């Protein structure tokens with residue numbers, strides 16, 4: 184009886200240990216693992232773009248300067264991940280014969296995560312709604 188009790192107790196602390204390790208691994212993953220959304224903001228795409236459907240605002244400074252903002256809430260309706268990766272590396276032109284303004288400077292791995300995220304955005308926001316949103320953001324920053 185005594186032995187079984189001891190054994191169980193050992194097992195119990197092992198369980199707690201495993202639980203703690205899993206918890207910390209999850210926490211680390213959350214803190215270090217980049218998702219597309221984070222990359223979009225971190226790589227300054229918000230200087231020229233927004234994603235209203237994801238709650239990603241354009242930079243206030245760009246709005247104040249009157250810079251043209253292109254929203255990517257529906258970009259996945261037109262572009263797939265492969266296209267976006269090539270586009271951001273300035274390897275291809277769009278229908279208007281233009282290449283992207285800025286060239287991707289991060290790693291291929293990050294580019295893939297970012298492009299994958301963008302290609303899944305399929306909720307086009309009407310131009311009028313975007314205009315109003317940008318105006319509201321401008322007003323609230325003043």
Ligand code: HEC
Nearest residue numbers: 226227228230231232253258261262267277279281284285
């Ligand atoms: C200096 C401004 C600027 C920055 C910064 C910028 N873009 Fe762009 N982006 C543009 C412009 C302008 C266009 C439209 C080009 C055209 O229509 O010829 C565009 C187009 C795109 C398109 C194609 C949309 C479509 O439907 O064809 C994607 C995707 C894109 N940008 C993603 C990004 C990502 C991701 C970042 C950040 C790594 C980024 N952009 C940073 C200006 C910018």
